[in-house]
Amino acid sequence: MNIDTSDRRQLETCSNVLLLAPLTPTGTRACFELLAATTPPEEANVAAVTYTPPPETWISDWRTHVETLPAELAFVHANQVQTAGDDDLPEGVTVARVDPNQPMDIIAPLTEQLTRWEDNGNRSLVAVQTLTILLEYVDFDTAFRYLHILTHRVEAAGAIGFYHMDPDIHDEETVNTLKTLFDAVVEVGDDGESWSVTETYGDRSATSDHVQTHDTDVSLPDSGDSLFSTIRDSLSGLFSGSETTGPSSDSAVESATGNGTGAERDGSAATGDSGVGDLPDGAMLTDEDRIRELLSQYGGRMKQVDVTEETDWSKSTVSRKLSKMEEKGLITRVQVGRGNLVFLSGYEPETTKSPFEGESS
Amino acid sequence: MNRPGASPHRIPHSMSESTQTETDTEASETPTVLIVDDEKPITDAYAKWLEGEYEVRTAYSGSEAVDQLDAAVDVILLDRRMPDLSGEDVLDEIHARKLTCRVALVSAVEPDFDILELGFDAYLEKPVSDADELVETVETLLRRSTYDVQMQRFLALANKKAALETKKSPEELEASDEYASLRSELADLRARLSDTATRLDDDDLRVEFRDRTD
Structure with a gap:
């Protein structure tokens, strides 16, 4: 693959990146590590636009994957359910709680935040997690226009935006249509091992595909500070953990999530081929507890097919158990694209507008 | 859509x-x-x-x-x-x-x-x-009208491009003049849209979204 000078120049002005990754802990991890690799946390202002996991969950996941919190951190949390952890946020972290149905309620505070950071000497990054949930709230056309304005504002502020989306949930046409709004697309496979970077408006040959050959790519010329090379470098090291833990990508996922959420779990949890949901005291957990545990590891929402995969129960068993849980109000299921998304109670998209508007910080 | x-x-x-x-x-x-x-x-x-x-x-x-x-x-x-x-x-x-x-x-x-x-x-x-x-x-x-018209066009072209990409193989796309001109028109329109968007203030945008979200 050759990237000529003009391509590289374009990549250097790259401001908005679509991150196609599964809606799993692997995807979250990819998102965080990409952010951290673009700019060291000590020099970064991070504005996170979040939908389901509350800020405190975001922060603990970040600490698991990256450790050092960004120099400046602000949330625009598009979910009006108050969570208990609000008072425990680290000092200086702000949260604007907004109505996810109103795109301008997200754009306006985000723009203000980026303006406040403009001259503080750090690089500003925006993480939108995730478009998959955003598309639950507004129709496609509105989402498209909203994202156009958002990407424009991010670019105007000299920031870099990362927008996560699970490509398996949406049809190919939807994903391809959205791609036109971004400068580059980074795709991380389900296994977290295969990935590619494509420049949306450049030469189509400027695509780098990598499947477990991260460090053998030497054909790319050194392109200085371009975002493209930063992304490339960051991805090279992204899933290096999985190379040392053997061929099973599950084990990599597990060790990552095990560290993050397993305060009550002991270290021996990360044993080989067991799934995320297999806890050492699994025998003591009811099936419902197990599903809830899984859901919280996934950030409060996951695909129904992932529940099936993680538990090794049959599709119909999972469906039956989830129906029961839904009846009890423990979870909510929403049909998205080709399948169901399962939301832990308190994390679900609100179908009706909440009377509570405005900000809290 | x-x-x-x-x-x-x-x-x-x-x-x-x-x-x-x-x-x-x-x-x-x-x-x-x-x-x-x-x-x-x-x-x-x-x-x-x-x-x-x-x-x-x-x-x-x-x-x-x-x-x-x-x-x-x-x-x-x-x-x-x-x-x-x-x-x-x-x-x-x-x-x-x-x-x-x-x-x-x-x-x-x-x-x-x-x-x-x-x-x-x-x-x-x-x-x-x-x-x-x-x-x-x-x-x-x-100002709003210009943005709206350009956006409408951009979305239509983006849809068209996505539809082609879904139906055709990479080789077919490579050989297609229609696809090539779509790509260049999109890139051009994207730049113009960006100029227009710069002039839009938050009020303009609230109006832009008002009809969609109510």
Whole structure:
């Protein structure tokens, strides 16, 4: 693959990146590590636009994957359910709680935040997690226009935006249509091992595909500070953990999530081929507890097919158990694209507008 | 991927995209404003304020307005209460003819909830005593209109490109002239949209999203 000078120049002005990754802990991890690799946390202002996991969950996941919190951190949390952890946020972290149905309620505070950071000497990054949930709230056309304005504002502020989306949930046409709004697309496979970077408006040959050959790519010329090379470098090291833990990508996922959420779990949890949901005291957990545990590891929402995969129960068993849980109000299921998304109670998209508007910080 | 919630006046854009794109995005074109009020002095005063900046047409009644309406009109300042055809009747006619002009309803009546149903773009309370206020309103509508038209076109092209990518193999795409020109038009339009978006303030954007999210 050759990237000529003009391509590289374009990549250097790259401001908005679509991150196609599964809606799993692997995807979250990819998102965080990409952010951290673009700019060291000590020099970064991070504005996170979040939908389901509350800020405190975001922060603990970040600490698991990256450790050092960004120099400046602000949330625009598009979910009006108050969570208990609000008072425990680290000092200086702000949260604007907004109505996810109103795109301008997200754009306006985000723009203000980026303006406040403009001259503080750090690089500003925006993480939108995730478009998959955003598309639950507004129709496609509105989402498209909203994202156009958002990407424009991010670019105007000299920031870099990362927008996560699970490509398996949406049809190919939807994903391809959205791609036109971004400068580059980074795709991380389900296994977290295969990935590619494509420049949306450049030469189509400027695509780098990598499947477990991260460090053998030497054909790319050194392109200085371009975002493209930063992304490339960051991805090279992204899933290096999985190379040392053997061929099973599950084990990599597990060790990552095990560290993050397993305060009550002991270290021996990360044993080989067991799934995320297999806890050492699994025998003591009811099936419902197990599903809830899984859901919280996934950030409060996951695909129904992932529940099936993680538990090794049959599709119909999972469906039956989830129906029961839904009846009890423990979870909510929403049909998205080709399948169901399962939301832990308190994390679900609100179908009706909440009377509570405005900000809290 | 159509917007079911869009207000009627927006729908026509997709039907005359190509002509509209040209009239709205070419800087050399002077925008056309149609002023409609049955009180002649008011109409003439507005015309005087706007003449330097725009191509101005005037109508002293609803039926005259209907005669003056055509695709060249970008913005219409429309009195709500008129004896023969009311402003609302003219609005109906605009929607029926699928015209793409932006409408500022001008009225001495304080706006009430009923006006939300009417499908217009701005509401000016009479009396409008200030030329700046009028120019400001026209400029705002033109700005939004330009963005909306470009966005509509961009979305249509993005859809088309995505559809091709879904159906065709990479080799077929590589060989397709249509695909190549789609890509370059998209890139070009994206740059122009970015310029337009720079001029939009938060109020413009709230309006841009208002019809979609309610």
